[in-house]
Amino acid sequence: MKIAVVLLSGGLDSATVLAMAREQGYACHCLSLDYGQRHRAELTAAASVARALGAAHHRMVKIDLAGFGGSALTDTRIAVPTGGVAGGIPVTYVPARNTILLSFALANAEVCGANDIFFGANAVDYSGYPDCRPAYVKAYEAMANLATKAAVEGQQLTVHTPIIALSKAEIIRQGVVLGVDFAQTVSCYQATDEGLACGVCDACRLRRTGFEQAGVADPTHYRDDKK
Amino acid sequence: MKIAVVLLSGGLDSATVLAMAREQGYACHCLSLDYGQRHRAELTAAASVARALGAAHHRMVKIDLAGFGGSALTDTRIAVPTGGVAGGIPVTYVPARNTILLSFALANAEVCGANDIFFGANAVDYSGYPDCRPAYVKAYEAMANLATKAAVEGQQLTVHTPIIALSKAEIIRQGVVLGVDFAQTVSCYQATDEGLACGVCDACRLRRTGFEQAGVADPTHYRDDKK
Numbered sequence: 532m533k534i535a536v537v538l539l540s541g542g543l544d545s546a547t548v549l550a551m552a553r554e555q556g557y558a559c560h561c562l563s564l565d566y567g568q569r570h571r572a573e574l575t576a577a578a579s580v581a582r583a584l585g586a587a588h589h590r591m592v593k594i595d596l597a598g599f600g601g602s603a604l605t606d607t608r609i610a611v612p613t614g615g616v617a618g619g620i621p622v623t624y625v626p627a628r629n630t631i632l633l634s635f636a637l638a639n640a641e642v643c644g645a646n647d648i649f650f651g652a653n654a655v656d657y658s659g660y661p662d663c664r665p666a667y668v669k670a671y672e673a674m675a676n677l678a679t680k681a682a683v684e685g686q687q688l689t690v691h692t693p694i695i696a697l698s699k700a701e702i703i704r705q706g707v708v709l710g711v712d713f714a715q716t717v718s719c720y721q722a723t724d725e726g727l728a729c730g731v732c733d734a735c736r737l738r739r740t741g742f743e744q745a746g747v748a749d750p751t752h753y754r755d756d757k758k
Numbered sequence: 759m760k761i762a763v764v765l766l767s768g769g770l771d772s773a774t775v776l777a778m779a780r781e782q783g784y785a786c787h788c789l790s791l792d793y794g795q796r797h798r799a800e801l802t803a804a805a806s807v808a809r810a811l812g813a814a815h816h817r818m819v820k821i822d823l824a825g826f827g828g829s830a831l832t833d834t835r836i837a838v839p840t841g842g843v844a845g846g847i848p849v850t851y852v853p854a855r856n857t858i859l860l861s862f863a864l865a866n867a868e869v870c871g872a873n874d875i876f877f878g879a880n881a882v883d884y885s886g887y888p889d890c891r892p893a894y895v896k897a898y899e900a901m902a903n904l905a906t907k908a909a910v911e912g913q914q915l916t917v918h919t920p921i922i923a924l925s926k927a928e929i930i931r932q933g934v935v936l937g938v939d940f941a942q943t944v945s946c947y948q949a950t951d952e953g954l955a956c957g958v959c960d961a962c963r964l965r966r967t968g969f970e971q972a973g974v975a976d977p978t979h980y981r982d983d984k985k
Contacts, residue, residue, distance in 0.1 A: 594821045601869040620907045627865035630905045634861040638854035642828040661910045670901040677894040678857045680847045 532558045535647040535691075536640045537586070538632055539563050541576030542718045543738060544694055545651035547702050549584050550709035551693050552649045558587040560643050564632055566625070567597025567605050572726035576717040583712055588643075592635055601626045604720060611720045613731040620659045621733060623720055629662035633671055633690065640688065641681050649691045655698050668692050699741025707747055714750035727754045759785045762874040762918075763867045764813070765859055766790050768803030769945045770965060771921055772878035774929050776811050777936035778920050779876045785814040787870050791859055793852070794824025794832050799953035803944040810939055815870075819862055828853045831947060838947045840958040847886045848960060850947055856889035860898055860917065867915065868908050876918045882925050895919050926968025934974055941977035954981045 535557035539545045552559050563577040574591060581589040596605050602625040603609040609622055629652065636648045652663040661667060672690045676682045694702050706713060718738045719728035728735050730753045742749035762784035766772045779786050790804040801818060808816040823832050829852040830836040836849055856879065863875045879890040888894060899917045903909045921929050933940060945965045946955035955962050957980045969976035 590825070592822050592825060595819050596865065598817070598819060599865050599869045620910065624907055626868035627861055627906055630864055630902070631858070631861040634854055634858040637857055638823065638826050638852075641853035642826045661907060662905045664904065667901070667904040670897075670904050674894070674897040674901045675857070677891065677897050678889045679854060680851055680888060683847065683888045 532556070533647070534558050534560060534587075534643055534645040535649050536636045536643065536645045537561045537649040538636050538651065539577045539581060539586075539589070540651070541573035541580065541716060542651070542734075543699075543706070543713055543716045543741075544653055544702060546580045546584070546711050546713070546716045547706035547709070548649050548651040548694060549580065549586065550706060550711050552691070553585055554709055557647065557649075559585075559649075560639060560645065561586045561589040562636055562639050563589070563591045564635060565591055565593045566628070566631070567595055570722045571724050572717045572722040576715055576726060579715045580711075583715060584710075590639065594631070594635075596625060596628065596631070599626060611732050613729065616733045616736055618659075620661065623733065624660055627662070629660075629667075630671070633675075637675050637678065637688070641679050646681075646686050647689050647691060649693070652692045652695050653697065653699075653702070654695050663695070665692070665695055668695070698744070699737050700744035703741050703745040703747055707745075714752070718751075723754065727752050729754060759783070760874070761785050761787060761814075761870055761872040762876050763863045763870065763872045764788045764876040765863050765878065766804045766808060766813075766816070767878070768800035768807060768943060769878070769961075770926075770933070770940055770943045770968075771880055771929060773807045773811070773938050773940070773943045774933035774936070775876050775878040775920060776807065776813065777933060777938050779874075779918070780812055781936055784874065784876075786812075786876075787866060787872065788813045788816040789863055789866050790816070790818045791862060792818055792820045793855070793858070794822055797949045798951050799944045799949040803942055803953060806942045807938075810942060817866065821858070821862075823852060823855065823858070826853060838959050840956065843960045843963055845886075847888065850960065851887055854889070856887075856894075857898070860902075864902050864905065864915070868906050873908075873913050874916050874918060876920070879919045879922050880924065880926075880929070881922050890922070892919070892922055895922070925971070926964050927971035930968050930972040930974050934972075941979070945978075950981065954979050956981060
């Protein structure tokens, strides 16, 4: 059985990507990075999603990006914007985050003998992040194919980004078809430790609009939810 | 004053690179990664070297590469070879290590406003590591220039590898000229916590030969040293 490393954040996008990799017949070694993000709910969600979608393995690695600061997601002194999605690169951008995540995935791939990394980057709804663009992913792949012992020995690594060109609504529809339980996922940038979403940060707004546009009932647990 | 991020391992090579970056007039933000290597002497050495060579800042970041295993440097069940330098990629190769180190340097560079990373890769004495080759470094730089907010805003990042084509003897001579105190550095793959070198691993052999060929007295503290 072919092996893939799947970067799993606990959000809606990477859960769908895991389901897509499973659908393509990969034994999925999921990797979640505890990088000092504001809340723990994301990592708890990643564990539930990995289990529910039949991951072969799930590894959680702790790294210290909070020490670098420079982002609303890792520095509590920088407020998460809640006024609506604006243009430009948002303050929730974490310096070099995806490069670091992919580098751990690359190490993991080499150790478990995988030639495939699945990565839930998305360039449509959220074009503000430089490290979600197709040109970046291609350049990463080219670098990775010079970086490792596996590459020298002739293995070709592919970084799959199956949702990079999909809208949030399309990702949700794809996930529904593949049996993703979105109630398990947490997208909110400032969720409570129990996974309750704020409803007003960019991630919540894009997610809510995505469910509306997909015509799928939104299973998100919001803080102000009276259910 | 222009700022550089310098990856500092505590070994002879990166100490010389730090001295070269200082000589070129950079304010040096040193970065050492505690990645679960076998011994702590390397990190203690890095701190001494940063102080002695006038680093503006020294950050130590802890990451867990030992959890991935796959290398004699991070997995104590894999023995460090001591029989002499052989051909091919050695078991001391750590999967994707330099890619991970450079990615943390990239994050650090973005946060402290540096457009320059100094990296002590060397392709001559130790050609066995894929992630020490010039083609790899160029590919990394190309990727990095698509990865960050700084890149999108027009900053051009350069990964400097000033010793990549030097022999160990040339690196040592260069370091001597720039006032590096090599007694502070630790190269041994299995040094004691006090920094005593084994004298027989590949790193010790290359270092010892380097001092001989440079005509410089070897200040290394060996375990069997009777001084």
